[in-house]
Amino acid sequence: MRLPLRRLRAVATAAVLLALWAAPSMAAPADAASAAPPASASAAACPPQARLPAPAELQTLARQARNHGLLWRVRRDGRTSWLYGTIHVGRLEWLMPGPAVVQAVKAADSLALELDLTDPAVLQQLGEGLRERPGAAALPTALAQRLARQRKAACADDSVAAMRPEAQLMALQALVGRARGLDPSYGVDLVLAGTARYMGKPVVGLETPALQLRELFSDDPAAIEKSLADGLGQLESGQSLAMMETLAALWEKGDADKLARFPSWCGCLETESERAEYRRIVEGRNPGMAEGIDALMAQGKTVFAAVGALHLIGPRGVPALLAARGYEVERVRWPGGDAR
Numbered sequence: 001m002r003l004p005l006r007r008l009r010a011v012a013t014a015a016v017l018l019a020l021w022a023a024p025s026m027a028a029p030a031d032a033a034s035a036a037p038p039a040s041a042s043a044a045a046c047p048p049q050a051r052l053p054a055p056a057e058l059q060t061l062a063r064q065a066r067n068h069g070l071l072w073r074v075r076r077d078g079r080t081s082w083l084y085g086t087i088h089v090g091r092l093e094w095l096m097p098g099p100a101v102v103q104a105v106k107a108a109d110s111l112a113l114e115l116d117l118t119d120p121a122v123l124q125q126l127g128e129g130l131r132e133r134p135g136a137a138a139l140p141t142a143l144a145q146r147l148a149r150q151r152k153a154a155c156a157d158d159s160v161a162a163m164r165p166e167a168q169l170m171a172l173q174a175l176v177g178r179a180r181g182l183d184p185s186y187g188v189d190l191v192l193a194g195t196a197r198y199m200g201k202p203v204v205g206l207e208t209p210a211l212q213l214r215e216l217f218s219d220d221p222a223a224i225e226k227s228l229a230d231g232l233g234q235l236e237s238g239q240s241l242a243m244m245e246t247l248a249a250l251w252e253k254g255d256a257d258k259l260a261r262f263p264s265w266c267g268c269l270e271t272e273s274e275r276a277e278y279r280r281i282v283e284g285r286n287p288g289m290a291e292g293i294d295a296l297m298a299q300g301k302t303v304f305a306a307v308g309a310l311h312l313i314g315p316r317g318v319p320a321l322l323a324a325r326g327y328e329v330e331r332v333r334w335p336g337g338d339a340r
Helices: 005-025 055-063 099-107 120-130 141-153 165-175 188-198 209-216 221-237 239-253 256-260 272-281 283-298 318-324
Strands: 070-076 079-086 110-113 203-205 303-308 328-332
Touching: 070 099, 070 283, 070 318, 079 099, 079 188, 079 283, 079 318, 099 188, 099 303, 110 188, 110 283, 120 209, 141 165, 141 221, 165 209, 165 221, 188 203, 188 303, 221 239, 239 256, 272 283, 283 303, 283 318, 318 328
Parallel strands: 079 303, 110 203, 110 303
Antiparallel strands: 070 079, 070 328
C-alpha cells in the first residue's frame, strides 16, 4: 500500500478545510417523510450528504459513545495534561467523543490543536493558500481530464474546482471515504473544537497556517504535474481509499502498537527521499508541538492537546519528547480496545 507522506499530510489539511466549508451547508436532520428523491441517476450514486443529527439522535449518540483514538496522560508538578491522537475524517457514530476523552477535555484548562480551527483568520489564510493561483500554468489536457473525472466521481462541488490543482487532489483524497461512511465533516478535530467551545475553554493552535501550507505546495509546474499524476493514480487504483480505511480502523480501535509500526507497512518510506520527507513533515514538526505544550503547562495551565496520530508514535513522537523534558507520560488504554 503506497501513499507518500506528503499526501497523507495534505489529505489531513484538506479534510479540515472541507469540513469547515461544509459545516454551514450540512443537510438538516434526516426526515424520511420530507426527503426529496434524487434529481438524477448520477445524484443517486453520490454518497449521502453529511448531516446534523436531530437532538434526540445526538442524545442517543452521546449515550452510546465509545472511546476511540490514542490518549496519553502527561503529568508534572502535580498537574495533569493530555495528548490525543486524531484522524481528520470520521463516521457519524463517532461524532460524540467517548467518556474518557470528554472527561479529559473537561479536566484541562484549554484545548490545543495543530491549528486553531475556531479562528477566522486561520481559516482565511488556509483558504487563500488553497485557491487557484492567478497566472498559474495550465495543466496538460490529459491530466486535467483525469482530475475532472475524479471530481465528478467524488461528487465534489464548485468549491473544490476553484482550488489550485494540488489542493483539488488533496480534497478528493479527503473525500474518497465518503461512500464508506468516512466523511471530513465528521472530523475529530472539529468535534473537539466544538466541545471545548461549548465548555467555555479556550482553543489554541500549536502551529500556523503558513507552516502547514509551506509543506504542501510547489510552484514548479513539473513538480505539480508529477504530484498530480501520482495522486490520481492512487485514487484510480483504490490505494487512497485502502489507506484511509486502514488508518480509520486503527484509530477506532486505538491500536497504537500497529500505528507505531506504520513505517514498516505503509509502503511510503521505501526510498531515502521519502524517509527524509517523513523526518521533515512528521518528526520535524514534533519538537515545535512539544515545545508549545510545554509552554502552556509552564504557565501553570493544563491542556488537552489533540494532533494527528502519527505525531505521537515512535522515539521522536511528542510523548517521547515530553518525557525527555521531564514529564511523566502514560498511555491510557481502552479495555478490550474500547471503554465507557
